[in-house]
Amino acid sequence: MNRVYNFGAGPAMLPTSVMEQAQKDFLDWNGMGCSVIEISHRSKEFDALVTETDELLREVAGLPDDFEILYIHGGAQLQFAAVPLNLLGLNPAHKAAYLETGNFAGLARKEAQRFGNVTVAATSEDTNFNRIPDFDPSTLDADTSYVHLTSNNTIFGTRWNEFPDTGDIPLVADMTSELLSRRLNFDQFGVIFAGLQKNLGPSGMAVVLVRKNLIGKALEQTPSLLNYKTYADAHSMPNTINTFAVYMMNLMLKWLKDQGGVDAIEKVNAQKAELLYNLIDSNDFFIGTADKAHRSHMNVTFNLANSDLDKQFVAEAEAAGLYALKGHRKVGGIRASIYNAMPLAGCEALAEFMKQFAAKHG
Numbered sequence: 001m002n003r004v005y006n007f008g009a010g011p012a013m014l015p016t017s018v019m020e021q022a023q024k025d026f027l028d029w030n031g032m033g034c035s036v037i038e039i040s041h042r043s044k045e046f047d048a049l050v051t052e053t054d055e056l057l058r059e060v061a062g063l064p065d066d067f068e069i070l071y072i073h074g075g076a077q078l079q080f081a082a083v084p085l086n087l088l089g090l091n092p093a094h095k096a097a098y099l100e101t102g103n104f105a106g107l108a109r110k111e112a113q114r115f116g117n118v119t120v121a122a123t124s125e126d127t128n129f130n131r132i133p134d135f136d137p138s139t140l141d142a143d144t145s146y147v148h149l150t151s152n153n154t155i156f157g158t159r160w161n162e163f164p165d166t167g168d169i170p171l172v173a174d175m176t177s178e179l180l181s182r183r184l185n186f187d188q189f190g191v192i193f194a195g196l197q198k199n200l201g202p203s204g205m206a207v208v209l210v211r212k213n214l215i216g217k218a219l220e221q222t223p224s225l226l227n228y229k230t231y232a233d234a235h236s237m238p239n240t241i242n243t244f245a246v247y248m249m250n251l252m253l254k255w256l257k258d259q260g261g262v263d264a265i266e267k268v269n270a271q272k273a274e275l276l277y278n279l280i281d282s283n284d285f286f287i288g289t290a291d292k293a294h295r296s297h298m299n300v301t302f303n304l305a306n307s308d309l310d311k312q313f314v315a316e317a318e319a320a321g322l323y324a325l326k327g328h329r330k331v332g333g334i335r336a337s338i339y340n341a342m343p344l345a346g347c348e349a350l351a352e353f354m355k356q357f358a359a360k361h362g
Ligand SMILES: *Cc1c(COP(=O)(O)O)cnc(C)c1O
Pocket: 010, 074, 075, 076, 077, 078, 104, 150, 152, 153, 154, 174, 175, 176, 177, 195, 196, 203, 204
């Protein structure tokens, strides 16, 4: 077996031990003589798996009891519609404020505009989203239903180091590319959502953490399968849940617990990111694209000083077992996505490759 170090932005690499466990369980899960994807989502065995996954998530994330955990089809971007449909009605003005820090923040804002009065309260578009813009929550109208931000900007390689204090106005965060990679103070948030495919498992499902008092106020036109109350009332199984995705997330949570949990992995993530940023900053061959003060610990974006070499860099890296380093077309250059599952050794191997490539071509 030859597993590469996979720096793809998502669906992203999962730990080999998790993949091996899934392989081992696949034909005969839990001694049932069939696969976890071949049993009813209404069976007591599957319900126990969802309950165990809830408990693991609460424990690993430190999630307080006043948050509901929902598993919802459709990945992260379906939440771009679910959030306004569920939250705009918190205030009759149907106003929402969006902090535009990149591609996904913009898509979320555009989707919300279909349903309510949306303003862009801050943006960093003028510098191609290479930074987190200043934002003063006191400028918000008091009748704003919620504020939306993207905590880590997957394409541009920036993150919010600290989150704005929006007071009584619920803060909604798309944490698809960093949930469980850093410790959070949940008191600051109303809703947090994440597609699984970066840090938590396969694509196609989102985990949504919603403060319980925000559930049950959806706009009337909300489809029932986008209404948080439908999911909260049915332990996320109003219809057939993505059973395999829940199973994989369960394994990912157990793996994270074995690594020492969020606090431990946050330290490793900082070390991994620092290793790459230090190399970029100390070598004229590489130019970091994100503002130093707002650099992501999950997606390291950089250009080669000579962009003619981009293709060759990516190809030679791939030949060396360092997979999927091509940057997103909106930034160009190189992007190394280093989610929880990327070991420190993967970043060390990339740093070594970068040094050698620079020495050869510099
Ligand atoms: C990857 C990503 C998405 C897209 O998720 P889908 O599951 O494909 O809808 C949304 N937001 C962020 C921050 C992402 O990184």
